Amino acid sequence: MSRADVLVSADWAEENLDTPGVVFVEVDEDTTAYDGGHIRGAVKLDWKTELQDQVRRDFVDKEQFEALLSQKGISNDDTVVLYGGNNNWFAAYAYWYFKLYGHENVKLLDGGRKKWELDGRELSKDTVTREKTSYQAKEQDTTIRAFRDEVVASIGAKNLVDVRSPDEFSGKLLAPAHLPQEQSQRGGHIPTAINVPWSKAANEDGTFRSDDELRQLYSGEGLDDGRDTIAYCRIGERSSHTWFALHELLGHPNVKNYDGSWTEYGSLVGVPIEKDV
Amino acid sequence: MCGAPEQTPTLQPGIDIAKETVVYGVVSKQEAPVPGAYVRLLDATGEFTAEVVTSATGDFRFFAAPGTWTLSVLHKDGQVRQQVEATGPGLLQIPLELP
Numbered sequence A: 001m002s003r004a005d006v007l008v009s010a011d012w013a014e015e016n017l018d019t020p021g022v023v024f025v026e027v028d029e030d031t032t033a034y035d036g037g038h039i040r041g042a043v044k045l046d047w048k049t050e051l052q053d054q055v056r057r058d059f060v061d062k063e064q065f066e067a068l069l070s071q072k073g074i075s076n077d078d079t080v081v082l083y084g085g086n087n088n089w090f091a092a093y094a095y096w097y098f099k100l101y102g103h104e105n106v107k108l109l110d111g112g113r114k115k116w117e118l119d120g121r122e123l124s125k126d127t128v129t130r131e132k133t134s135y136q137a138k139e140q141d142t143t144i145r146a147f148r149d150e151v152v153a154s155i156g157a158k159n160l161v162d163v164r165s166p167d168e169f170s171g172k173l174l175a176p177a178h179l180p181q182e183q184s185q186r187g188g189h190i191p192t193a194i195n196v197p198w199s200k201a202a203n204e205d206g207t208f209r210s211d212d213e214l215r216q217l218y219s220g221e222g223l224d225d226g227r228d229t230i231a232y233c234r235i236g237e238r239s240s241h242t243w244f245a246l247h248e249l250l251g252h253p254n255v256k257n258y259d260g261s262w263t264e265y266g267s268l269v270g271v272p273i274e275k276d277v
Numbered sequence B: 001m002c003g004a005p006e007q008t009p010t011l012q013p014g015i016d017i018a019k020e021t022v023v024y025g026v027v028s029k030q031e032a033p034v035p036g037a038y039v040r041l042l043d044a045t046g047e048f049t050a051e052v053v054t055s056a057t058g059d060f061r062f063f064a065a066p067g068t069w070t071l072s073v074l075h076k077d078g079q080v081r082q083q084v085e086a087t088g089p090g091l092l093q094i095p096l097e098l099p
Helices: A010-015 A062-072 A085-100 A112-118 A148-153 A166-170 A211-220 A238-249 A261-265
Strands: A022-028 A043-046 A079-083 A106-109 A159-162 A229-232 A255-257 B021-029 B038-042 B048-053 B059-064 B067-075 B078-086 B090-093
Touching: A010 A112, A022 A085, A079 A085, A079 A112, A085 A106, A085 A112, A085 A238, A085 B048, A106 A112, A148 A229, A148 A261, A159 A238, A211 A238, A229 A238, A229 A261, A238 A255, B021 B067, B021 B078, B038 B059, B048 B059
Parallel strands: A022 A043, A022 A079, A079 A106, A159 A229, A229 A255, B021 B090
Antiparallel strands: B021 B059, B038 B048, B038 B067, B067 B078
């Protein structure tokens, strides 16, 4: 696996807008962004209403994911190119999610919507319709998904990478600062976790830093190459960005994303928490 | 969960400004509002804390905490940075003018 297999540039994207078998998919936190203008031909995926079970806190199941992708007109053989706002947080989350259900060819548009806009590239408001498919998903690959019991058991044993901002890590803030701060869970972080904010893996235009810079970053922050790694944030989207950097770009073998993240861990009864403020 | 509220100075119901430290304002250039600008909130050490995109009316808004912050604006037509001192909870309006 190399960078070219998992990441495409905006230039590449522009040259491949009409390539058969390449499907662009926009995934945003602000799900109205797509309607205001999207990459020509891209379909929209709503991370909240389409990728989450609407009753339980969990993902849609295999059959629901198959129905979703079939309805979006995505087939098993397609190369899916994901992009979105927030420096690709939710696009990276969708990337990890597509991998969880075993989609072979997924790529991330480097820099996402932000770089596309800062470059002044074309956005379209045209309605996009694709012919329905019969998508077949695989069973969830839980070698890339961590659950709470494993996280608690990993304290002091695996690399725990908290990718939230330093003020969320310390417990000063409970959510990223574009969101209201009143939350039910406690502030702080999982004991023995190192704090490597996702933003350190990205340039200011939202593109990923080079492999050398990423290697220096994580080794400099004390990530132990000999141990398995679990990344977490607040709801698992920013940690997907770091999972992508560690697993897909740097090729670390055993990296999981803990999608329960702080909104789950910080609400658990009886688990240890470290707080710095 | 994580739906970014629209970046208008009108707060959605349920936000308690006695508890929230709201840093907000309008990004403008030659007195015209600039929509689609990327506004970053950096903490006292200069580390990224959050980012929003300005609304059609150039508005941005953050829910911060008391302390020292920096606002950094990135747009295809220019950049600007400004330091902010939030002394306590409440509304703190910071206009940002692109050069």
